[in-house]
Amino acid sequence: MIFVDYIDRAETTATMPTLCMHCSEPTCALVCPADAIKQNEDGIVMSALKPRCLDCRNCVNACPFGVPKYNSAMHLQMKCDMCYDRTSEGLMPMCASVCPTGAITFGTYEEVVPKRKTKPVNAHVFGNQRVETKVYLMLPTDAEEVEVDGCGVFEGRVAVEREEGRKASWLETQVESSDNRNEF
Amino acid sequence: MSKVENLERIIAEFGPSLHDAPYGGWKADRKIDKVVPTHCPYCAVQCGMNLLVENDHVVGFEPRYDFPVNEGKLCPKGVTAYLQAHHPDRLKHPLIKRNGLFERASWDEALDLITAKIKELRSKYGNDSMALYSGSSLTTEKTYVMGKFARVGLQTRYVDYNGRLCMVSAAAGNNKAFGVDRAANPWSDIPLSEVLLITGANCAETFPILNKYMWEQRDNGGIWIIIDPRETPTARQGDLHLQLRPGTDVALANGMLHVIIKEGYVDEQFISNRTNGWTETREVILEKYTPEYCAEITGVPAEKIVQAARLYGRAKTGFVLHARGIEHHSNGVDNVLSYINLVLATGKIGAPGRGYATFTGQGNGQGGREHGQKSDQLPGQRSINNPEHRKHMAEFWGIAEDELPQAGVSVVEMFQKMREGEIRGLISVCNNVMVSLPDTNKVRESLEGLDFYVCIDFFMSEAARYADVVLPGTAWSEDEGVTTNGEGRVLKINKATEPPGEAKPDWWIVQQLAKRLGREKFFPYTHSREMFNELREASRGGTADYGGISWERIERENGVFWPCPTDDHPGTPRMFEDRFYHPDGKARFHAVEYKGADEKPDDEYPLILTSGRVVFQYLSGNQTRRIKFLVDQCPEPYVEIHPETAKKLEIADGERVKVVSRRGSGVFPALVVRTIRPDTIFVPYHWGEELAVNQLTNPALDPTSKIPEFKACAARIEKVASRQLPILGQARQGTSLNEAQQGK
Numbered sequence: 001m002i003f004v005d006y007i008d009r010a011e012t013t014a015t016m017p018t019l020c021m022h023c024s025e026p027t028c029a030l031v032c033p034a035d036a037i038k039q040n041e042d043g044i045v046m047s048a049l050k051p052r053c054l055d056c057r058n059c060v061n062a063c064p065f066g067v068p069k070y071n072s073a074m075h076l077q078m079k080c081d082m083c084y085d086r087t088s089e090g091l092m093p094m095c096a097s098v099c100p101t102g103a104i105t106f107g108t109y110e111e112v113v114p115k116r117k118t119k120p121v122n123a124h125v126f127g128n129q130r131v132e133t134k135v136y137l138m139l140p141t142d143a144e145e146v147e148v149d150g151c152g153v154f155e156g157r158v159a160v161e162r163e164e165g166r167k168a169s170w171l172e173t174q175v176e177s178s179d180n181r182n183e184f
Numbered sequence: 185m186s187k188v189e190n191l192e193r194i195i196a197e198f199g200p201s202l203h204d205a206p207y208g209g210w211k212a213d214r215k216i217d218k219v220v221p222t223h224c225p226y227c228a229v230q231c232g233m234n235l236l237v238e239n240d241h242v243v244g245f246e247p248r249y250d251f252p253v254n255e256g257k258l259c260p261k262g263v264t265a266y267l268q269a270h271h272p273d274r275l276k277h278p279l280i281k282r283n284g285l286f287e288r289a290s291w292d293e294a295l296d297l298i299t300a301k302i303k304e305l306r307s308k309y310g311n312d313s314m315a316l317y318s319g320s321s322l323t324t325e326k327t328y329v330m331g332k333f334a335r336v337g338l339q340t341r342y343v344d345y346n347g348r349l350c351m352v353s354a355a356a357g358n359n360k361a362f363g364v365d366r367a368a369n370p371w372s373d374i375p376l377s378e379v380l381l382i383t384g385a386n387c388a389e390t391f392p393i394l395n396k397y398m399w400e401q402r403d404n405g406g407i408w409i410i411i412d413p414r415e416t417p418t419a420r421q422g423d424l425h426l427q428l429r430p431g432t433d434v435a436l437a438n439g440m441l442h443v444i445i446k447e448g449y450v451d452e453q454f455i456s457n458r459t460n461g462w463t464e465t466r467e468v469i470l471e472k473y474t475p476e477y478c479a480e481i482t483g484v485p486a487e488k489i490v491q492a493a494r495l496y497g498r499a500k501t502g503f504v505l506h507a508r509g510i511e512h513h514s515n516g517v518d519n520v521l522s523y524i525n526l527v528l529a530t531g532k533i534g535a536p537g538r539g540y541a542t543f544t545g546q547g548n549g550q551g552g553r554e555h556g557q558k559s560d561q562l563p564g565q566r567s568i569n570n571p572e573h574r575k576h577m578a579e580f581w582g583i584a585e586d587e588l589p590q591a592g593v594s595v596v597e598m599f600q601k602m603r604e605g606e607i608r609g610l611i612s613v614c615n616n617v618m619v620s621l622p623d624t625n626k627v628r629e630s631l632e633g634l635d636f637y638v639c640i641d642f643f644m645s646e647a648a649r650y651a652d653v654v655l656p657g658t659a660w661s662e663d664e665g666v667t668t669n670g671e672g673r674v675l676k677i678n679k680a681t682e683p684p685g686e687a688k689p690d691w692w693i694v695q696q697l698a699k700r701l702g703r704e705k706f707f708p709y710t711h712s713r714e715m716f717n718e719l720r721e722a723s724r725g726g727t728a729d730y731g732g733i734s735w736e737r738i739e740r741e742n743g744v745f746w747p748c749p750t751d752d753h754p755g756t757p758r759m760f761e762d763r764f765y766h767p768d769g770k771a772r773f774h775a776v777e778y779k780g781a782d783e784k785p786d787d788e789y790p791l792i793l794t795s796g797r798v799v800f801q802y803l804s805g806n807q808t809r810r811i812k813f814l815v816d817q818c819p820e821p822y823v824e825i826h827p828e829t830a831k832k833l834e835i836a837d838g839e840r841v842k843v844v845s846r847r848g849s850g851v852f853p854a855l856v857v858r859t860i861r862p863d864t865i866f867v868p869y870h871w872g873e874e875l876a877v878n879q880l881t882n883p884a885l886d887p888t889s890k891i892p893e894f895k896a897c898a899a900r901i902e903k904v905a906s907r908q909l910p911i912l913g914q915a916r917q918g919t920s921l922n923e924a925q926q927g928k
Contacts, residue, residue, distance in 0.1 A: 010827070010837070011858050013417045097247040098258040100392040101399050115403060170838035171822075171855055 001069060001080040002095055005176070009169040017104060019095060020045060020067045020080035021124070021133035028059035028068055028079070036077075043134050046084065048077035064126045064148070109136065124148055187632050188649045189284030197286070198644030199273035204812035207241040207270040214238050220680040221248055224262040225321065225660035226802045228544035228670035229393045231258055235266060235661055235680045242269040242661050242680050252742055253371070253669070259392035261802050264811045268659060269681065273643050273810055275656035276685025286654065291686065291696070294653050298611075299700040301636040301652075302338070305609045312589075315342035315598055315607045319614030320350070320552025321803075322690060323665025323677055325715035327548065328563060328722070329691045329707070330613060331556030336581055336706045337698040341589035342607055344559040346615040348595045351549050352558075352889035353511035354542035357520025360888075361528070361772055363765030364727050365565060366550065366672045369503070369539030370745065370757040375400035376537030378499040380408045381492075383433065383523060384509020384895075388417035389799035391507070391543050391670070409492050411436060412509060413794060414824070414866055415859035424492055427861055430794045431781035431896035432482040433510045437522035438778065439478030439486075440493040441469050444529060449497030454531030458764070461773035465525060468775040481778060483861070497530055501537035508545065508796070512895040514782040514884040521774040528771055534760035544670040546803065547660075551668035554728040555719050559592040563719060564726020580722055581706060594890030596621065596883055602630040609636040613657070613690055616804035618646035619872040622881040622892040623847045640690055645806040646872030656687035663689045665712045666738065672756075673743035674733050691715060724749070727765060781896035782884035783846070785863070789898035791829070793845060795869045795877045796895075805870035821871050823852040825901065826862040830854065833901055842902040843867065848879035851904060865899065 003018045026045045029037040036052035037059060039045050048059065048068075055075055059068045068079040083093035091097075096106035105112055113120050118138035123145035124131045130145070137146060188194070218237045223230040232251025236244040245266045247256030278294035279286040289297075305313045316334040318327060327345070334343030347355075355365040362368070374380065374397040387394050398408070410422035411433070419425045428436050444450060445466060455462045475493075479486035496502050504527050510519040524540065532538040544550050555563040556577075566573035568591045578585040593601065599621065601607045610631075621627045631637060631650040639651035648654050661680040668674050683689070691709065698707045709715055716735065724731040732748040733755075745755040763769035785792055800818040802808045809815060823843055825835060835841055837856040842849055843865065851874075852867055860866055867877040882897035 009855070009857060013415060013420045013859055015417075092247075092249075092256075094247075097249070097256045098263055100257050100259055101388075101395045117403065169855065169857070170853065 001067060001078055003066075006169070006172045009171045017095075018065060018067065019104065019135065020082070021065055021131075021135040022082065024132045024134070027129075027131070028063050031058040031062040033058065040084075044082045044084070044087075045079070046081045047079050050076060053077055064124070064129060064131060112136075119143070121146055187284070191649070193285065194644065194649050198275070199271075200643075200810045201273055202812040202815055203267055203271050203273070203810055206243040206267065208238075208243065214243055216243075218680075219246065220661075220678050221251075222661065222678040222680065223667065223675055224258065224547070225265055225268075225807070226261045226547055227391055228547055228549050229253065229391055230547055230667055230669035230673075230675050231262055231393050232256075233258060233262060233265070237680050240681045242266050253673070254393045254396065257393050257396055260800055260814060260817065261808060264813050266661075267811050268643075268807050269661050270684065271643070271810055274659075274684050274687070275642055275644060275654065276687055277656060278686070279654040281652050281654075289653075291688070294655060295696050295700060298636075298638055298653055298697060301609060302697075302701065305635060309608055311339045312341055313606070313608040314338050314340045315592075315602075315610050316340065317595055317598065317610060317612045317615060317617070318343070318345040318552075318557045320345060320347045320546040320549045321660075322548060322552065322614050323663065323667055323712065324548060324551035324555060324674075325665040325712045325719060326689075326691050327552045327557045328555040328719040329694060329709075329715055331558075331561075331563070332581065332706070333694040333698060334557070335589050336583060337694065337701060337703045338611075339587070339589065341592040342559075342598055342601070343557060343592055344595045344598055345552060345557040346595070346620065347546065347549055347553045347558070348890060349620055349892065349894075350508065350545040351511075351542070351553055352594075353513070353516030353886055353891045354506070354520055355553060356517045356886075356889040357524060358542070360517070360774060361521060361524040362760065363767075363771075364759070365553070366728070366746070366759060367541035367670060368533055368759045369541060370671050370673070371397045371541070373537055373539045373758065374398060374503055375404055375406075377401055377501045377503040377539065378406055378537075379496050379502040380406065381411070381496050381502065381504045381523075381526070382408060382418060382422070383411035383504070383506045384511070384519075385505055385507035385543055386412065386414075386416040386418045386509070386796060387505070387507070387543060388421065390545075390797050392799060394543070407495060409495055411492075413792075413861050413864050414796075417799075420859075424488065424495065426482075426484045426488050426492055428482040428484050429861065430792050430864055431513055431515075431893075432778070433513075433519040434515065434522045434776050435473065435478045435481040435778040436484060436489065437519075437526055438469055438473035438776070439475050439482070439489045440496065441522075441525055441529060442473045442478070443475060443490050443493035444497040444526065445470060447494065447497065449493075450529045451531030455529065458531075458769075459528050459771045459773055460768070461775070462529075465773040465775040468777065473778075481780075483863075496526065501535075502530070502532045503537070503539040503541070504532070505541050505543065507543040509895060511542075511889075512891060512893065514882075514886050514893040515779050516886045516891050517888045518776040518779065522776050525773055525776075528773055533771075534758070534762075536758070539758075541671065547669075548667035550670060550672060551666065551674070554668070555723065559594055564723035564730075565728040566726050576725075577722070583706075594885070596885055596890065596892055599627055599630040602634055605633070608634065609638075610634055611638045611640070612647065612651075613640040613694075616641075616645035616647045616806050616872070618650070619804035619806075619870065619876055619878065622878050622883040622894060624872070624876050624878045625848050626883070640693055641806070642687065643806050643810065645804065655693055656683075656685065657690045657693065658683045658687055662687070663712060666716060666733075666735070668746070669743070672745045672759075674730065674738055674746055674748075675743045676735055676738045781882075782893055783882050783896070783898045785898045789845060789900045790863075791899050791901065792864045793843065793877075793880060793897050793899035794864060794866050794895050795881060796866060797870065798868045801868070801870035803870065804872070809870065818868075821850075821852050821868050821875055821877060822855045823901070824855045824857055824860045824866040826860050826864075827856050827858055828862045829865075829901075830856045833903065835901070835903065840904055842904050843880060843899055844902060845880035845882075845897055845899045847882070850874065850877065850879050865901065869894070
């Protein structure tokens with residue numbers, strides 16, 4: 001349940017992974033009519049409990065990060081649960097285990113932050129909604145929070161102005177559609 | 185003789201078809217019988233991984249956190265590698281082509297047929313009418329046996345390997361400058377460097393796990409200088425990007441050396457104590473290669489050349505890393521030597537954080553080029569032209585010296601000789617010439633003109649379709665042996681399962697042939713350990729000395745770096761700490777002049793076409809184009825075009841265009857991106873037949889290394905009328921054009 005997107009393939013080869021941010025107050029759980037999405041004692045937001053899930057897909061539509069996916073063949077909501085099967089046995093999640101560059105790193109705040117020259121940020125502002133997350137972004141700025149709709153944090157670092165009417169490159173569209181195809 | 189008919193049936197039967205589940209499907213309640221620690225089958229980082237085995241089937245993997253090179257990390261190819269072991273496309277039986285169709289045969293039938301054909305050709309045309317073309321994704325034991333089989337079994341001079349398309353320019357440059365062919369430093373030296381100079385190497389996609397070390401270096405405050413015509417994912421992360429015109433590396437490196445000399449960053453003491461040839465080199469550089477002159481040739485602004493020279497020159501520690509981008513040229517060896525000049529002039533070698541390395545492409549690219557499957561080489565990096573070396577190996581193998589064939593020719597020349605009729609029969613092992621050789625239309629001609637063609641592989645490659653006999657070999661998880669990774673670390677590949685069906689290890693196959701040719705006594709093996717012990721003895725006293733390396737030591741020490749002559753020798757992670765490998769112990773400068781690519785753009789073909797790789801596919805794609813997760817991410821080649829060029833030609837992003845060179849053409853979707861130079865276009869190379877960029881590339885060879893010029897040829901782009909489009913309404917489906925046309 002991780003997605004890697006080109007930020008703007010026409011301009012740059014830069015990519016960005018999206019994984020579940022494990023919100024302190026998860027929107028997906030708040031909108032779930034069946035209370036099927038639970039947090040464990042560490043604050044990790046788990047996948048919907050299968051017996052309770054109503055297939056309503058509120059979580060898919062409500063998550064501000066676009067993380068939960070719905071597998072129609074299996075009638076099952078799925079999202080990253082930080083590899084509960086691994087982390088509960090003391091192993092790292094698979095994404096952080098194999099990430100070649102350490103772009104995705106698993107560890108406590110105290111372990112990771114001193115090793116990096118970047119600033120840990122875990123507050124995200126989506127218009128009127130402010131979300132705090134267990135997962136931190138390591139940013140090359142001194143911003144206190146990420147303003148997602150205004151792209152405030154990235155302004156001046158990544159060009160976001162687009163020419164009038166320009167569309168995303170076909171490669172971006174292709175990656176997105178293959179992410180959707182890979183329901184598993 | 186060897187034409188491809190009934191292509192649809194061959195594809196329907198042998199793929200490539202897409203596979204996306206482990207053996208038996210996705211299950212949560214697997215009973216794992218054993219966990220086998222081994223290494224990835226793909227690139228030369230040779231990441232450690234654990235294979236999970238259930239009931240003699242590889243069903244998954246676990247990161248091998250305790251292996252120091254990758255610490256559990258893997259790229260997308262590595263993560264999905266286990267899916268090839270029980271892929272439905274696997275070849276399970278010997279196949280003989282009859283009336284254009286592959287029919288199942290028994291081993292005896294197939295081997296008897298091959299032997300009869302070999303004997304027939306040899307009696308008619310002599311021993312040199314047979315050729316063997318091998319590969320470097322094999323274990324070192326197998327590569328040793330392939331070289332020995334060609335010279336002692338087939339008794340032909342014509343043997344070569346696919347590192348000819350990969351490592352030979354670096355190898356030749358290293359041999360000329362240092363007297364040995366190996367990366368100078370272990371990768372653990374990278375984080376100790378102030379500056380990385382990465383040239384012609386898109387390691388973010390082609391050597392992904394090396395980025396672990398590179399980011400450690402960056403977290404230590406290090407800087408990256410990237411030299412590449414494209415803003416690759418590697419260049420995008422760098423601090424200074426010199427976006428040069430393809431094929432102009434000598435000018436760029438010489439320009440940097442000019443600044444280094446002028447501004448006084450040379451290490452005079454190192455030069456006088458440890459090198460030869462500085463005076464001539466200095467003269468050539470100072471005379472002509474000013475930054476302004478070089479800026480004109482390379483298209484890189486003079487200030488950037490100066491800036492790069494200062495960054496590298498002033499730093500106390502630095503590491504030069506290069507790969508195919510500079511080596512795949514008709515002057516590839518010159519390119520390598522010009523960057524080595526920078527290393528030697530500043531004395532940045534032979535100490536912690538002061539290093540030099542080249543990236544090996546194939547998993548065993550290093551081991552595969554050490555023990556005698558190269559056209560001019562004998563085991564232990566010995567030379568077949570050196571009378572002493574010949575004598576040593578002839579004695580070791582128990583043959584008369586005059587029985588040992590003389591040097592052969594490189595693979596591109598071998599295929600030329602097939603067209604000329606001098607070579608009439610070919611055995612190819614572990615390669616896919618219809619994707620990987622330049623000018624594939626000519627390659628097809630060579631294969632079709634052969635009297636007899638045998639292909640040993642574990643999937644039906646594009647080249648295997650042309651064969652008269654296809655023999656099923658083993659995947660990497662079905663045999664054991666050693667490989668040597670890109671830093672010179674000898675590693676152990678372990679066996680997880682038995683091969684499927686009647687598939688057999690590649691060494692067993694050539695051993696059976698040798699037996700039928702009456703050469704049995706030279707190939708008395710029952711297990712790959714015996715081959716290892718033989719090659720270990722064969723290499724003793726050579727440059728690449730494996731004398732002190734045993735399988736047990738490798739496992740115990742997480743790999744051993746050669747040279748390692750004795751059991752108590754610790755191995756040699758860092759080379760050149762006190763001496764280089766020339767007889768006088770000194771390194772050599774080479775005064776290299778800029779020549780440029782063999783084919784330069786003109787009015788008819790105004791663009792420079794360059795080729796390369798993507799992270800989701802591996803080399804000729806024979807393994808990775810069958811794994812759905814990888815194909816989903818990169819299903820087909822495309823052509824990168826700069827928006828300015830696209831605007832001039834009125835090409836829209838995603839539009840299919842025809843790319844044309846003097847040798848051929850191909851239709852690819854346009855990817856209009858600002859990350860490439862306006863005068864350059866790029867196509868990734870992992871596909872065959874109609875999708876091969878190698879229909880267009882130039883087979884011009886480097887005079888020393890005989891590497892073809894994959895990285896620069898003249899080309900133009902034509903618009904395609906919609907009725908000429910090869911795939912209508914089926915864009916980007918299936919793994920090949922043929923499949924897409926069938927609507928698969």
